[in-house]
Amino acid sequence: MPKFMDIHHDMQGLTADQLNAAHQADLAIQSEEGVTFEHAWADTESGDVFCLSDAPSAGAVQRIHERAGHRADEIHPLTLSV
Amino acid sequence: MPKFMDIHHDMQGLTADQLNAAHQADLAIQSEEGVTFEHAWADTESGDVFCLSDAPSAGAVQRIHERAGHRADEIHPLTLSV
Numbered sequence: 001m002p003k004f005m006d007i008h009h010d011m012q013g014l015t016a017d018q019l020n021a022a023h024q025a026d027l028a029i030q031s032e033e034g035v036t037f038e039h040a041w042a043d044t045e046s047g048d049v050f051c052l053s054d055a056p057s058a059g060a061v062q063r064i065h066e067r068a069g070h071r072a073d074e075i076h077p078l079t080l081s082v
Numbered sequence: 083m084p085k086f087m088d089i090h091h092d093m094q095g096l097t098a099d100q101l102n103a104a105h106q107a108d109l110a111i112q113s114e115e116g117v118t119f120e121h122a123w124a125d126t127e128s129g130d131v132f133c134l135s136d137a138p139s140a141g142a143v144q145r146i147h148e149r150a151g152h153r154a155d156e157i158h159p160l161t162l163s164v
Contacts, residue, residue: 003123005123005125005132014162015162016162016164019162019164020164039163039164040164041085041134041158041160041162041163041164042160042161043087043158043159044161045159046158048158050087050132050158052123076125076128076130076132077125077127078123078124078125078132079124079125079126079127080097080098080101080123080124081121081123081124082101082102082123
């Protein structure tokens with residue numbers, strides 16, 4: 001299964017509770033698109049949030065994020081991994 | 083130990099061998115700054131490379147990357163993680 005790194009910008013000041021709630025909202029529906037979100041990390045000063053997933057396509061990642069209420073600004077297929 | 087996500091831009095066409103060699107160059111000297119690089123992932127079409135590390139500071143991450151010959155363009159302290 002391909003891996004993806006997606007990025008959400010402009011999330012300055014995000015709290016731990018907000019990140020957890022957003023991640024849980026993804027987890028609750030991810031299986032409907034065959035996506036597995038592995039981790040989410042936030043730089044709360046720059047406002048960048050990074051999500052690592054296994055997914056069949058970038059579109060599948062975006063559909064889950066959109067339905068959970070937080071569309072990604074970038075979705076990168078991770079063609080190499082080490 | 084804080085976590086960091088650093089990003090290298092403009093690495094379009096990077097090969098698996100090149101990513102492995104760059105990562106090994108970091109691993110060979112990382113202990114001198116107390117850094118542990120956990121993973122590196124590349125989107126070879128956009129040219130973005132993402133490195134996840136545990137490190138005492140962003141400066142420590144950058145010093146290892148610079149000495150290994152590949153300065154990071156962005157270094158994000160990951161203040162939240164899930």
